[in-house]
Amino acid sequence: MDSVIHFASLSFFAAGSFFVLTGALGLLRFPDFYTRMHASGITDTMGADLILIGMILQSGGDWQVIVKLGFIMFFMMFTSPVSTHSIAHAAWVGGLNPLIGPELTHEDIAPDRDDETQGEGV
Amino acid sequence: MVKFLMNVAGRYVALAAGLMFLWLLMSGFFHESTLLLFGVTSALLCAWLTLHMGILDEDSVPLGLLPGIFLYWLWLVIEIGKANFIVAWQVWSPKMSLSPRMIRVKAKQRSDTGIATFANSITLTPGTVSVEVLKDDILIHALTDGLADVAAIEDMGDKVCRVERGAKNPKKTGATSTHNHVDGGKT
Numbered sequence: 164m165d166s167v168i169h170f171a172s173l174s175f176f177a178a179g180s181f182f183v184l185t186g187a188l189g190l191l192r193f194p195d196f197y198t199r200m201h202a203s204g205i206t207d208t209m210g211a212d213l214i215l216i217g218m219i220l221q222s223g224g225d226w227q228v229i230v231k232l233g234f235i236m237f238f239m240m241f242t243s244p245v246s247t248h249s250i251a252h253a254a255w256v257g258g259l260n261p262l263i264g265p266e267l268t269h270e271d272i273a274p275d276r277d278d279e280t281q282g283e284g285v
Numbered sequence: 286m287v288k289f290l291m292n293v294a295g296r297y298v299a300l301a302a303g304l305m306f307l308w309l310l311m312s313g314f315f316h317e318s319t320l321l322l323f324g325v326t327s328a329l330l331c332a333w334l335t336l337h338m339g340i341l342d343e344d345s346v347p348l349g350l351l352p353g354i355f356l357y358w359l360w361l362v363i364e365i366g367k368a369n370f371i372v373a374w375q376v377w378s379p380k381m382s383l384s385p386r387m388i389r390v391k392a393k394q395r396s397d398t399g400i401a402t403f404a405n406s407i408t409l410t411p412g413t414v415s416v417e418v419l420k421d422d423i424l425i426h427a428l429t430d431g432l433a434d435v436a437a438i439e440d441m442g443d444k445v446c447r448v449e450r451g452a453k454n455p456k457k458t459g460a461t462s463t464h465n466h467v468d469g470g471k472t
Binding site for chain 1: 383
């Protein structure tokens with residue numbers, strides 16, 4: 164039984180590492196700032212969560228460790244999208260234009276830097 | 286149980302009980318009466334400070350979301366898993382077929398907490414990032430045409446609306462923006 168759990172946790176670690184690697188590779192391969200954010204999102208969600216599940220399986224039934232790892236997972240679910248959104252919003256308000264369409268053309272759609280209408284966000 | 290506590294003594298008791306439960310879970314002291322007393326005191330002090338600072342409201346202690354939010358999270362985790370595989374496939378395929386787009390999705394949620402939940406869910410799903418959150422719509426950067434699915438994202442928004450329906454205030458009077466799909470226009 165122990166060896167089964169051990170093997171399962173190793174599988175979760177391997178899968179999580181694969182997704183962290185995927186996020187890093189995407190960060191290098193994707194063409195511009197906005198698309199690279201999507202790659203880092205893989206590391207935040209799938210990579211971190213699979214590694215945390217592997218850690219829970221390694222805990223050996225200590226409920227306090229399981230609860231604390233669960234809390235880490237819970238808070239990751241709230242903090243990582245907020246940080247991603249604030250970086251994206253800063254780039255957008257700062258006037259960085261995304262690449263658009265299958266041809267990845269530059270289009271001037273981001274607001275100008277001193278646009279007075281900014282700041283009405285909730 | 287939570288609804289009952291809310292009707293009897295409001296958010297104050299619910300917050301204090303939640304903090305005490307959190308303290309018990311994190312410390313693991315169930316039999317040390319002195320330490321338990323300290324835990325109860327600190328939980329009550331924190332709840333009182335929250336009340337005293339005037340930040341004890343629907344957004345800091347969103348009890349209205351409570352029964353439905355767990356089912357929503359379960360659904361969200363599955364969606365995140367599916368979207369992860371789509372983006373990971375794009376990363377590893379030798380010839381990437383990206384077509385990034387900016388789309389605008391209506392946010393019909395009533396409370397700030399509801400809109401924040403919706404925007405966070407969009408960002409958590411790889412392939413879509415909420416770039417700008419306004420009062421009744423959200424600007425989204427999507428990685429491919431398949432991920433820029435306005436209907437699916439608005440379906441997610443409707444689920445958030447259903448979760449927050451339990452709260453008291455009437456629904457926000459409809460979103461007035463007629464353009465839910467800008468592909469190049471200035472905001």
